[in-house]
Amino acid sequence: xxxxxxxxxSLSVQEGRISILNxxxxxxxxxxxxxxxxYPAEGPTFLxxxxxxxxxxxxxxxxxxxxxSAKHLSLHIVPSQPGDSAVYFCAAxxxxxxxxxxxxxxxxxxxxx
Amino acid sequence: xxxxxxxxxxxxxxxxxxxxxxCSPVKGHSHVYWYRQLPEEGLKFMVYLQKENIIDESGMPKxxxxxxxxxxxxxxxxxxxxxxxxxxxxxxxxxxxxxxEAFFGQGTRLTVV
Numbered sequence: 689x690x691x692x693x694x695x696x697x698s699l700s701v702q703e704g705r706i707s708i709l710n711x712x713x714x715x716x717x718x719x720x721x722x723x724x725x726x727y728p729a730e731g732p733t734f735l736x737x738x739x740x741x742x743x744x745x746x747x748x749x750x751x752x753x754x755x756x757s758a759k760h761l762s763l764h765i766v767p768s769q770p771g772d773s774a775v776y777f778c779a780a781x782x783x784x785x786x787x788x789x790x791x792x793x794x795x796x797x798x799x800x801x
Numbered sequence: 802x803x804x805x806x807x808x809x810x811x812x813x814x815x816x817x818x819x820x821x822x823x824c825s826p827v828k829g830h831s832h833v834y835w836y837r838q839l840p841e842e843g844l845k846f847m848v849y850l851q852k853e854n855i856i857d858e859s860g861m862p863k864x865x866x867x868x869x870x871x872x873x874x875x876x877x878x879x880x881x882x883x884x885x886x887x888x889x890x891x892x893x894x895x896x897x898x899x900x901x902e903a904f905f906g907q908g909t910r911l912t913v914v
């Protein structure tokens with residue numbers, strides 16, 4: 689039962705262009721969402737989050753959009769940089785703690801110089 | 802200000818041996834979470850602990866796996882009688898009371914041969 693889904697295993701973009709990473713969820717009880725970035729052989733690092741009372745949250749080059757009716761969120765990175773190349777996970781907390789996260793499968797982003 | 806520290810980073814065990822993974826949370830963090838990432842998959846929640854208490858172990862396999870977070874010392878994830886299917890990256894995360902963000906360690910990569 690995959691409650692958080694990232695249907696694109698990989699995305700390749702040119703440096704300076706926009707990267708759009710998508711995430712769908714099925715559990716309507718989720719009210720908070722996070723994006724994590726992960727480099728090889730390292731742990732995930734927090735990138736940006738959004739509460740279900742908002743439809744947009746922006747932090748520098750990173751913007752997350754939430755469409756509750758569609759149960760869909762997206763992460764926009766603009767302009768993309770080669771250092772953004774990593775695996776991106778969307779996640780939602782639920783149950784006993786905000787630290788109990790349900791992760792998507794991840795999207796490998798490659799930004800070409 | 803050290804982050805979440807996990808050791809060892811890499812662990813090789815023969816089938817049937819025990820694996821013991823350690824996690825020292827960020828200083829002052831009272832909540833610890835363990836996750837497992839199988840190859841080509843996202844992170845899956847295993848267990849949530851507070852000092853001397855298991856709060857939620859809904860993601861833990863019923864047999865061979867156990868976790869503890871003693872009053873003193875690191876949290877330990879123990880896998881008894883390891884099998885090849887236990888080969889994965891195991892991540893620990895910690896958070897302070899009431900936080901919406903969990904901080905991850907670099908993970909322990911367990912290989913069962």
